Amino acid sequence: MIDKVIIDGKEVPLTKDLFSPSSANAEESEVIKRESLTFWQDARKRLFKNKGAVAGLIILICIILLAIFAPMFSKFDYKSQNFRNVKVPPKMPIVSSLGIMDGKDTNGVDIYAEKKIDESYLFGTDALGRDIWTRTWTGARVSLFIALLAASFDLLIGVTYGAVSGYYGGKVDLIMQRIIEIITGIPSLVVVTLFIMVFNPGILSISLAMAVSEWTGMARVVRSHVLKLKNEEFVLASRTLGSSDFRVIFKHLFPNIVGPIVVMIMFSLPSAIFYEAFLSFIGLGLQPPNASLGVLINDGFKALQNYPYMMFIPSTIVCLLIFSLNLLADGLRDAVDPKMRNM
Known part of the structure; x- marks a missing residue:
């Protein structure tokens, strides 16, 4: 039979004073703690x-x-x-300042200036001059x-x-x-x-x-x-x-x-x-x-x-x-x- 318990590292006798009834709240027991969700x-x-x-x-x-x-x-x-x-290589105004998609070919030649192209092809053109952005x-x-x-x-x-x-x-x-x-x-x-x-x-x-x-x-x-x-x-x-x-x-x-x-x-x-x-x-x-x-x-x-x-x-x-x-x-x-x- 257990007659002693350890509380806060100390061994104390097991008496009725250690126990007290908890208060029951009916309203709290009915509250849903978790949100009700469908699947x-x-x-x-x-x-x-x-x-x-x-x-x-x-x-x-x-x-x-x-x-x-x-x-x-x-x-x-x-x-x-x-x-x-x-x-024609791609030319995108936003990123061209970073040195990419700036209208230059692999040799560093500005094709837009060389061919006097006014419009910008965002993704460039293909072998038939078709706009790759649209395609x-x-x-x-x-x-x-x-x-x-x-x-x-x-x-x-x-x-x-x-x-x-x-x-x-x-x-x-x-x-x-x-x-x-x-x-x-x-x-x-x-x-x-x-x-x-x-x-x-x-x-x-x-x-x-x-x-x-x-x-x-x-x-x-x-x-x-x-x-x-x-x-x-x-x-x-x-x-x-x-x-x-x-x-x-x-x-x-x-x-x-x-x-x-x-x-x-x-x-x-x-x-x-x-x-x-x-x-x-x-x-x-x-x-x-x-x-x-x-x-x-x-x-x-x-x-x-x-x-x-x-x-x-x-x-x-x-x-x-x-x-x-x-x-x-x-x-x-x-x-x-x-x-x-x-x-």
Whole structure:
């Protein structure tokens, strides 16, 4: 039996005087100490605490705004050729005082003064005298369009296919998964080449190739989550009450897997952008005079030794676009993960 305790480093006898009842305050016991938030409110709050995700979001917004408005307010058209101003180096008034993008070539010659050019080409011109500033942001539009297209295919095809496969299971799941294995067994480059043989190289061929094969990853992720949730009590209760399969899938299962779906879409966007840029670079995507970042990189690669800005500028935009999307996707993944809530 314990008859002594240590208080402030001293051993004292255990008596009733050491204990006193605490006052109970009914009002304080009813106060909610933590702010009540929904799942998405909490995810948004944690997302904006992630500095990397916020930086990625800012970069992405800047690129989107420039892609939308820069070609609209430029006095040069992305297709217009000016053979008088061929391969003019970039000149940007704000940074030219730092010795970069000051209108001088690799030998230090001021091309603007030599050719008596009054207007400033912010990103310079290419081998046909076309304004690279306008062509770059027009090409960024194509990349963003391909990213949105990939997200649409993931939602419309991948989510539906994976949900149906996981929900019905059995022979239906077996057949549907074998179809996915056949599709993923065919290289994407082969699929694009087949469409190019039927259609001309361009957005249509890339879009059809993505519609055939790029949704399979999403379908597998959705299937795995549906398999885990379809035997839960809330799903069984809904089926017992007579809900249709469509209602069970999209009313009860889909809201519980929307977090992983959003994260998967965010990670698929950089892949789609790189996919388009790579195909355009090797000549299977958009064709000149149409502009895409891959086309600009290919043009710049041919003149890399003497005019490095022609390749460096569009390559930087591609890297920033993919980098920002990866940062945002990584932050979003942590924001919707309940395990990361108290970290």
